[in-house]
Amino acid sequence: MARVIAVANLKGGIGKTTTVVNVGAGLALKGARVLLVDTDAQGNLAMALGVQPRRTLYDVLVDGAAVDRCVLEARPGLHLLAADATLLGAQPVIARRPDWSRVLAQALQPALGAYDFVLIDSAGSLTPLNVNALVCAQDVIAPTTIEHFSVKSLDLLFTQVGRVKGGSGSIRMIVPTMYDPRVRQSGELLSSLRSRYGALVAPPVRVNVRLSEAPAHGKTIYEYDPRSRGAIDYALLVEHISKTFGYGAAAQAAPAPVARRPAPAVAPPTAAVASPRSASLAPSAESCPNCGRSLQHATLAGYRVSYCDHCRYKTQVLARER
DSSP states (O other), X not given: OOEEEEEOOSSSSSSHHHHHHHHHHHHHHTTOOEEEEEOSTTOHHHHHHTOOOSSOHHHHHTSOOOGGGTOEEEETTEEEEOOOTTHHHHHHHHHTSTTGGXXXXXXXXXXXXXXXXXXXXOOSSOOHHHXXXXXXXXXXXXXXXXXXXHHHHHXXXXXXXXXXXXXXXXXXXEXXXXXXXXXXXXXXXXXXXXXXXXXXXXXXXXXXXXXXXXXXXXXXHXXXXXXXXXXXXXXXXXXXXXXXXXXXXXXXXXXXXXXXXXXXXXXXXXXXXXXXXXXXXXXXXXXXXXXXXXXXXXXXXXXXXXXXXXXXXXXXXXXXXX
16 A cells, blocks of 8 residues: 655745655656645646646545546656646535545545555645645655744644644654755754754755756656756655655665766856857866766856766866966
């Protein structure tokens, strides 16, 4: 049976959907069978994966359609039960039922045997569907940005989970998102978070513009920029989740979503994509300080970049400084 995990926090804009998409995609790349369930009427999961569903969670909850008739395969091993604005009309219908808090659990139950993980994306407010997500889930993963208001919202989440499930022990992981190690306050808040919640705090996901760009292209971070900090951090989070929930057998069937080590220097502006007219490449006898291989050079937008094809080391200086 699937491990059902709600990705929840009663605050918006903290990376819940980004976490669901990239953790789900990462687990699928490891060989797991994954179902993503969107309980937010904004329908951001479908947009982030670049798919257009014909049937949604509304059909399942209100019309009684079977889950397997409403999911679509967004990627190999990664299925989606999407949402859209029609879900707004489902909530009053659900609220009138005597078993209103278990509607989602009952609907998903016949499909659980087909998956290793079910990840439920929830809205950033307290709604009947959010309660359904918490009741349905065995475990809760709570993303939180490293800022005062977001960290404070964790108290409300612990209280709500305690009321719904009779205790907050199902909150198995707190994922710090949009972490900026260059900002002192970020470091202080992360330390405070770890002091308070200990081993519940997962490795942080650093702030990375690639993570916000990828959904606009309908791609996961592994597809959009597998060498970015976002890809690296979510790949590490996938490994952390796999260990936490004891998933390892399927990991031998397919390679993990491995991302290269981050570059020690900041990439130059507009240098991520270069045309042949704006870049020149040449081998060099200089050695990479990480792996000892020969460095390559490129001149991009006024910068001279030295990089290694083997370990992805990269550094640059303004061309006029040489």
